Amino acid sequence: MAETETRTRTGTTTTRTAVRLEAVTKEFGTVRAVDGVDLAVREGEFFSLLGPSGSGKTTLLRLVAGFEQPTAGRIELAGHDVTAAPPNRRDVHTVFQDYALFPHMSVEQNVAYALTVRGVRKAERLARAREALATVRLDGFAARRPAELSGGQRQRVALARALVDRPAVLLLDEPLGALDLALRQEMQTELKELQRTTGITFLLVTHDQDEALTMSDRVAVVRDGRVEQTGPPVEVYERPATAFVAGFVGTTNLLRGEAAVRVVGRPGTYSIRPERILLTDPAEPPAEPPADGRRTVTGRVTDIVHAGAHTRFTIALPHGDRLTVLRQNLTGLPQSARLDGEIGLSWDDKDAFPVPS
Template identity: 50%
Template sequence: MTEIQVGHAAAGPAAVGRPPDWPEVPAIELEGVRKDFVSRGEVVRAVKGISLSIAEGEFFSLLGPSGCGKTTTMRMIAGFEEPTSGTIRLHGMDVTDVPPNRRDVNMVFQSYALFPHMNVWENVAFGLKRKKVPEPEIRRRVGEMLEIVGLTGRERSRPRELSGGQQQRVALARALVNRPRALLLDEPLGALDLKLRQQMQLELKRIQREVGITFVYVTHDQSEALTMSDRIAVMNDGAVEQLADPREIYERPATAFVASFIGTSNLLSGQISAISGDVATVRLGDRGRVLLNGGGHRLGESVQITVRPEKIRILQGEPEGDVSAVPGVVSEVVYLGTYNSYAVTLDGGAEVTVFEQNAHDSTSTAERGDSVWLSWQPHHSYAIGS
C-alpha cells in the first residue's frame, strides 16, 4: 500500500482560507467533473460530469467494476489528473488548478512501498523528518499513531519481519501521521488474502473513526464498501448510478446495474395487472403474481422488479394471503455451510436464486426436480430503473 503525501498544509479552517466561525463546508466537492482521454486519435470519456459532496469525517467509497472511472475520479481529487471540465473543491477552496503538493490530502495505494532499510518507527517518522518537525513532536505523534494502528512494540521491526497486514498498517500510519485533512485510498486491501482482508476492513473503519478524518476509498469489492462506508457512490461507465448509504443501496437499488453489482439479486419483469391502495400486482406468467409496494404505478405498465435471495421462502404449496407467489421447479441445490443456495426455474424460463439459512427451523426440504412455490412480502419487491 504505497502512500504519497500530496500536500503539507496545516489542518483546521485556516488551512483553507476561511474564518473559523463560517458554517462547516463539505470536505470534498465535485461539480460537473469530466475527464476525457485521447486514445488512438479518439476521445474517450472516462468520467462523465460527476457531481457529489463528501462530508467532513465521512468514510466515503467509490465502488464499481474495472474501467468505470473510480480511480480517475480519485486521482483528480488528489491533483494527479486534471479535469477536462468541472470544479473540485477541498474544504470550500477551489483546487481544480492547484498542483498536488498544495492539496492537503494524502493518497494510499495497494502496494506498500515501505523503505526496507528502515524500521517501523523510521518509516512512519519519515515524512515528519522531511518537514523538519521538532524531534519531541515526532516522538509523540509517531507513538500515538503506532498505538492507533496496533503496532506498539514493533517499532524496531523491519518491513520484511512483518506480515502483509502489519505492513499495511505501517503504510497507513505513515500517511496519517502527517495529519492530512482527507485520506484517499485506492484498492488498499487488494494484496491481502480473504481472511486478512476482512479483518482489515473492520480495522480501517475503527482507525478512521478514531482519527476522525475524511476517508475516500476506491474499491471494486462490494463487501468492502458495504462493511466500511458511511455512503457509497456506485459508478458505471464513468457515471454515478446511485449515491446512498449501504443499506439503501442494498435494499433499494436504483438501477438494474446496481441491483446486479451489489450482492446477488433477482430481476423479474412483468406488467401491472391490478392496483389496490399502495400495492400493485404484477402478473408473471399464467399463475405467478408479485406484489409491489409504492404508489405512482399505472395499470398495464411494464416494470422491472428486484428481490434479494434471502427474502424469498420456498414452499411446497401455493401461499395464501397478500404475498408474492411464483411457481417454479428447483434446478439446483448447493450447500454453502451457513446457508443453502437454490436455483429455481420459473414457468417462463427465468431463473431465481434463493438463499436459506441452515438453521434448526429451516422451512424448506426442497430437492432438485421438485415443483415449488416462491413467496415473499410486498415490501421486499422493489421496482428499479433501467
C-alpha cells in the same frame, strides 16, 4: 469551509463538506474516464466509491489527490478550489494497495518519512510517528523492517504513515485487495474503528461490495465514468436506483411485472433480493393461509450450493426466468428442496422494489 444543508424531521442542519466535485470530466485521448461527475463528501464520514474495473472510480480518486488534472469541472477541498493545485498543496494522503514501504527503513522511519521531508524536528517527528503507530496498534514494532511484518501489519504501517501528518482527507485505493479473506474482513473492522477514532474523512475506492457496505457511511456506485446512485449502504442495497445498481450491489433477481410472476400486479421491472424469498414444499399445506400482498409461485430446483451459514438455490420458473434464493441453515429444508424437485416460493410485495428498465 464549504457547507451543505441537510433536511431532517426536526428542521435543517448544516453539514461541512470535505470534498466536492462539480461537473468533473476527465478524458484520456478519446476515452472519457469520468463524465460530468457531481459529488459531495461530508466532513468526518467514511465514503466509498464502488464500481467494477474500468468504471472510473480510481480516476476520481486520483483527481482528488491531484495526480490527474480534470479536463473540465471543479474540485474543492474544505471549500477551497484545488482544481489546479499539485498533490503537495492538498491536505490529503493516499494509501495504495501495494503499501509502497521503503524496505531499507524501519517501521518508525517509514512512518516518520513525510515529517522528515518537511523538516520537522527529530524529537517531534518520532513522537508523532509513535503516536500514529499506537493508533494502528503497532506500538512494539517501531524497530522492525517491512520484510519482518505480515501483510496486515504492513497495511497498518501504510495507514500510520498516512495518518502521521494528520490530513483532512485520507484516500484509500483498494487498500485491502492484496489480503486474504479472513485478514481482509478483520482489517475492514479495524479501518472503520480507526476512522471513528480519528474523525478523519475517509474516501475509499473498492470493487468489493461487501467491503463498501460493511464500512461506509455512504456509497457512490460508479459505472462508465458516472455516478449511478449515492446513499447510505442500506438504501443502495434495499432501494437500488437502476437495474445496474441492483445487480452489482449484492445479488438480486430482476423480474418483469405481469409478464413474469405478477410481482405487484402491474408491469415494470422489479428487484427481489434472494434472502427475501421463502421456500416451501408445494405438496404440504401451508401452516397459515397466504397473506394479502404475498406472491406465491412454483419452480424447479436446478442448482444447490452449500456455502457454510447459508445454502444458495437456483430455481427455474415455468415462464423461463430463474431465481436465486438464499436460505440460512437454521432449520431443515423442505422435502422438495433437492435437484429437479418442485419447490414453492413466496415473497412480500414490499420486497419487490421497482427499478428503471
